[in-house]
Amino acid sequence: MLTEQSAYTNRWRQISPVAKGLVSLFGMVAAFAAGSPRAALLVAIILSLATVLGAGIPPARYLRVATPALFFLLASCLSLLVSLEFNHISTFGVSLHLSESELPRITQVCCRSLACLTALLFLALTTPLTDIISLMRRCKLPETLLDLMTLSYRTLFVLSEAVHETATAQSARLGYATFKLSMRSLGGLVANLAVQVWQRSQALHLSASARGNDGALRFLEPDYPGSHRAILSAVICGILLVVTAVYIP
Secondary structure, eight states, X not given: OHHHHHHHHSTTTTSOHHHXXXXXXXXXXXXXXXXXXXXXXXXXXXXXXXIIXXXXXXXXXHHHHHHHHHHHHHHHHHHHHEEEEEXXXXXXXXXXXXXXXXXXXXXXXXXXXXXXXXXXXXXXXXXXXXXXXXXXXXXXXXXXXXXXHHHHHHHHHHHHHHHHHHHHHHHHTTTTSSHHHXXXXXXXXXXXXXXXXXXXXXXXXXXXXXXXXXXXXXXXXXXXXXXXXXXXXXXXXXXXXXXXXXXXX
């Protein structure tokens, strides 16, 4: 929800999604083209500053959105740093040790992953998903995939509203006053949500059958003034970002 809130309220909301998609694409290219961890970190910093200072995303919200991915990245880095050794006699056949010789390569991979993450966050926090889906449709992605994304996007907000309304009603009846009541209310919430998911999926199936399951699910695309200028600026900035990543030692 924080992602969509940022996407609809940032300063660059009215900029063409093609331009923002190009910046994100060039950011990922720069991340893979970076010849050193320092260059990849510089790409990550530039994209983060563009998102926070340029688009006006609050730093606290940016960190809240990025925290789960950063924890996953940290866990991945630690798993790469530690290796398993089998057939070790003193430890019953298995031992753990640090791969110090692989540390430069692991650092490079992690820094590139961080730069790619900031590039994706730039697009996600500045562009609503409906615009991203329209952009993907222009790129000729399969319509089935886009329809599934559209339905999942809609269902997410419907279920979130159902959870909020049910939890509010339970709280008004002191359903969370004690631990025992909280567990009982939580069970009722999950059961009610499961029934609603089934009912809404049946209604969705009937509505799709009524229209013959023919044609893609589409949105009205808004007009973006000055889109050609924005796309040109995005290409120039993206090329400069790639050049910076390549030539920074």
